[in-house]
Amino acid sequence: MAPKSPEKAKKESPNKAAAAEEEKKSPVKAGAGSAGKTRAASPTKLEKSPAKKPKGEEALAEGPAAHTRAKEGDAPTSAAAKAAANAAAANLLPELTITDVLLADHRDTVALLKHFEEIAGGQDKLMMEKLVDAIAITIRLHSQAEADVLYPLLAKRLGAQGKEAMKHAASEHAKIERDLVTALEQRKSGSEELASTLKEVMEAFIHHMKEEEEEMVPKLLAGMSEEEQVEVCQSFLSAKAKAPLEPQPEAAEEMAAA
Numbered sequence: 001m002a003p004k005s006p007e008k009a010k011k012e013s014p015n016k017a018a019a020a021e022e023e024k025k026s027p028v029k030a031g032a033g034s035a036g037k038t039r040a041a042s043p044t045k046l047e048k049s050p051a052k053k054p055k056g057e058e059a060l061a062e063g064p065a066a067h068t069r070a071k072e073g074d075a076p077t078s079a080a081a082k083a084a085a086n087a088a089a090a091n092l093l094p095e096l097t098i099t100d101v102l103l104a105d106h107r108d109t110v111a112l113l114k115h116f117e118e119i120a121g122g123q124d125k126l127m128m129e130k131l132v133d134a135i136a137i138t139i140r141l142h143s144q145a146e147a148d149v150l151y152p153l154l155a156k157r158l159g160a161q162g163k164e165a166m167k168h169a170a171s172e173h174a175k176i177e178r179d180l181v182t183a184l185e186q187r188k189s190g191s192e193e194l195a196s197t198l199k200e201v202m203e204a205f206i207h208h209m210k211e212e213e214e215e216m217v218p219k220l221l222a223g224m225s226e227e228e229q230v231e232v233c234q235s236f237l238s239a240k241a242k243a244p245l246e247p248q249p250e251a252a253e254e255m256a257a258a
């Protein structure tokens with residue numbers, strides 16, 4: 001069937017055609033008075049499905065509700081969550097042990113190093129600088145607390161074997177802290193070598209962390225009561241709070257040579 005000509009359509013729907021003509025001529029009039037407002041607020045004939053959001057917008061709109069549903073669904077079913085909530089309410093959360101803090105520090109450091117690796121070579125220079133600072137300070141506080149609290153304890157509890165382990169760990173700290181000095185200089189000068197320096201830090205840190213977690217710490221904690229582990233943790237946290245913020249490779253070298 002041949003399409004209707006505009007003239008024919010006009011004849012068949014004279015009111016609609018006239019209204020459209022009127023709106024074209026007088027857009028201001030369309031917004032004036034109640035009839036005009038009604039037309040403006042009901043654009044179904046002028047726009048394609050304006051109420052239907054694009055997929056991305058729908059997902060965004062659904063996000064918070066889905067999140068809320070997930071939280072609501074999880075809470076009542078977990079006995080552990082209930083116990084934790086009760087303990088928190090009674091101020092009875094279990095105290096952290098040295099293992100908790102060591103593992104958390106190691107994981108945080110690796111996460112920061114991976115964030116840096118992800119954006120290295122990209123355009124976000126400011127975020128790269130922030131990450132270098134965060135990595136340097138996170139490693140610094142952790143290394144100082146180990147040097148002040150953990151490694152001397154290792155030598156004290158495990159004798160000659162502990163002292164050897166302490167010296168080995170300190171030599172690895174010295175290498176990492178030297179690389180961090182270099183990284184901070186490269187960050188200031190905008191050197192292209194920064195990413196490869198941080199790659200070395202990541203490799204050295206992961207190697208060192210694994211040795212601590214798989215060999216050193218289990219030996220150190222063998223036979224240590226949970227109470228003692230909490231006390232060591234408190235000393236460790238105090239040492240972190242007082243640690244110098246700039247890398248200290250010389251101090252680590254001294255400990256390695258002792």
Ligand SMILES: [Fe+2]
Binds near residue numbers: 143146169173208212
């Ligand atoms: Fe260490």
Ligand SMILES: [Fe+2]
Binds near residue numbers: 142146209212
């Ligand atoms: Fe460590």
